[in-house]
Amino acid sequence: MDDASRDLSVRHFPSGIIARASDDTVPMLERQEGLLIEYLPPESCTAEAIVRACREEGLPVDANDVLIMRSRLGRPTGRAMVACEEPLGGTASEDFLRHLPRGTRVKIMDKYDVQAFVEQCERYVRLSEDLRFLARPENFRRTVTITELPTSYGRLDLAYFIKKHANVDLAPQDIVFRFKRHGQQSDMAWVVCPTERAANQVIHHIQETAVPKRVQYGTLFGCSFIWARRSSVFLSHPNLDFVPSRSKYQIVTTGWHHDMSEEDFTAMMNEISFYPQRVTGHSIGEHRIGMFFMEFPRMHEVKKAFGRLRHIKKRWGITESEVFFAYPKTADVHWADEEKYADEDSACDTDIDEPVDY
Known part of the structure; x- marks a missing residue:
């Protein structure tokens, strides 16, 4: 895919700083250009339901004024924007919430918030x-x-x-x-x-x-x-499709010679008291970098390995900006026929991957 096909909608105003006197004395209600509605349940995150709630509050909007944030599969995220300059504040905002499902939040948006939301919708789809x-x-x-x-x-x-x-x-x-x-x-x-x-x-x-x-x-x-x-690196290769999901008790280490075999790496790890039960190697061809996935039987060994690799990185003089070891995770993949996603099931979380980007 070439970069031309990846052109996304971005905000086209300059990033220079506006003079403070131009906007800081104008109340937010007078700068309102839209409303942001968040945490809508899927059945209520439709243009028809949002327009109906707005009209019950007396806001003159129609379906063309509503932008719903959707995933690549077309499923709503629960966030929507309503283009509306009609002031909504004080008791009016509380009355508006009564027409929406419990737990919903409403925020006033100025023109920069509107531009940011449109850009986020485009980026989320892509x-x-x-x-x-x-x-x-x-x-x-x-x-x-x-x-x-x-x-x-x-x-x-x-x-x-x-x-x-x-x-x-x-x-x-x-x-x-x-x-x-x-x-x-x-x-x-x-x-x-x-x-x-x-x-x-x-x-x-x-x-x-x-x-x-x-x-x-x-x-x-x-x-x-x-x-x-460099706290995150990304890889995509057919040989690695099922390696991270094979076990939660894995560590990936990078920076090794690209010609190093799995047997040689395992032997070297055993010499420094690392005893992985399974090793999978992968070479990043263009950079001539070898990486290895080490699988352990328990989380206890994974945590010990993290501590020892941190000590080795310091002892070998590897700079902090280099990624020497990491915890491998597969990107969340949501299929059209799924009703409950595995990444949203807290029972699948562990004490090591829960703090990681989730």
Whole structure:
């Protein structure tokens, strides 16, 4: 898939800071351009149900004013936007909630919130293509994880601050945001830098870097501190389709010689008191990097292995920006015929993978 086919809708306003005098004295109700409705149950997350609730409150909207966030399968996430400039505040907002299912939340949106939501809907639909893009072999060493991002940020906003602080130019389609379970944008994003050197440059400069929580309003809403590191790597290969799901008690280690066999790796691990019950090797051809999946019988051995690998990384002088070991996880795959997804079943979680991106 070429990059031209991956062009996504992004916000086309400049990322420069607006003068504070222009907007900070205008109340939110007077800047309202829409309403964000969240946590709608599937049966109520339809344009007809939302329009009916709005009209019961006296809001002049129709189906063309409603945008529902949907997955690639067309299923609603429970989030919807209503284009409506009719003021909704005070007791009016409480009355509006009475026409919606219990647990639903309503927020007022200004024009920047509206633009951000439209972009998020587009990115959420194309998330599968974006993850496959991250998993290309040529992007293995060029992918950087940005954390602690304000959830109001879009691709242009993040690209602007990376250019400002690290002097690295990024195309908007090379930035992929993570999403939470109900479609909310997370505080994490993955960026694919032009070169490995540029990736190292981003990691070096983006360390507890202060950025405004709302780009358009400068420091009016305070700031967040973002970090860059290689904490996530993505792989996609037919030989690895079922390896991570084979067992929860696995560790993957990278950076080995690409010609190293599974037998040689197992023998070396045994010499340093690692005793995996199964080893699966994989080579990333373009980078000539070998990686191995080590499977253990119990979680206790996995935790011990993590501690020892952390000690080995420090003893061998491997830089912190290098991914030497990690916990392998398969991307959540939702099929059209599923009613209950395995990743939403808490009984399938373990004490080691639950804190990981979920």
